[in-house]
Amino acid sequence: MTKCVKYWLKLLDLNDNRYPRYTYLMLYELDRPGRHTWATDIRVLLYTYGFGYAWEAQGVGNQPMFIRLFKQRLIDNAIQIWHSNIENNGKLELYSMYKTTLELEKYLHCVPNIKHRIAMTKFRCSVHKLEVETGRHQGVPREERLCKFCERVGINYIEDEYT
Numbered sequence: 563m564t565k566c567v568k569y570w571l572k573l574l575d576l577n578d579n580r581y582p583r584y585t586y587l588m589l590y591e592l593d594r595p596g597r598h599t600w601a602t603d604i605r606v607l608l609y610t611y612g613f614g615y616a617w618e619a620q621g622v623g624n625q626p627m628f629i630r631l632f633k634q635r636l637i638d639n640a641i642q643i644w645h646s647n648i649e650n651n652g653k654l655e656l657y658s659m660y661k662t663t664l665e666l667e668k669y670l671h672c673v674p675n676i677k678h679r680i681a682m683t684k685f686r687c688s689v690h691k692l693e694v695e696t697g698r699h700q701g702v703p704r705e706e707r708l709c710k711f712c713e714r715v716g717i718n719y720i721e722d723e724y725t
Contacts, residue, residue: 570604611635693721
């Protein structure tokens with residue numbers, strides 16, 4: 563998305579007699595009555611992330627600063643969507659307890675054995691064979707997803723990442 567906006571800014575700086583600029587102006591004029599063009603996608607992108615003023619002005623003052631602000635807005639928006647997805651997904655209950663920031667985890671560099679790293683990552687993301695997960699796929703209510711080993715000795719625990 564950033565590359566598209568950078569290219570749009572580059573087009574805005576060109577002289578009107580240059581073919582890329584002339585083509586952009588044609589797309590811009592086609593967008594005005596409602597025809598969908600590449601310019602429409604740029605307009606929607608800018609408005610979506612709160613930069614509609616740049617579209618209306620057909621330019622920005624300080625381009626490097628604008629690009630930095632645009633990139634940061636994209637990052638902030640992605641983080642908000644990530645947090646929202648985690649909060650609204652019951653499957654990610656354990657994941658949300660350990661994962662609070664959208665960044666590479668340090669343990670991935672500390673564990674040299676790739677099989678162990680994969681196992682740890684699967685466990686944290688609930689990609690495992692515990693009854694809490696397999697029962698979910700089979701439609702078993704959470705309170706009935708009991709540990710098979712615990713049942714043998716007369717204990718009824720939900721088989722999740724804690725037991």
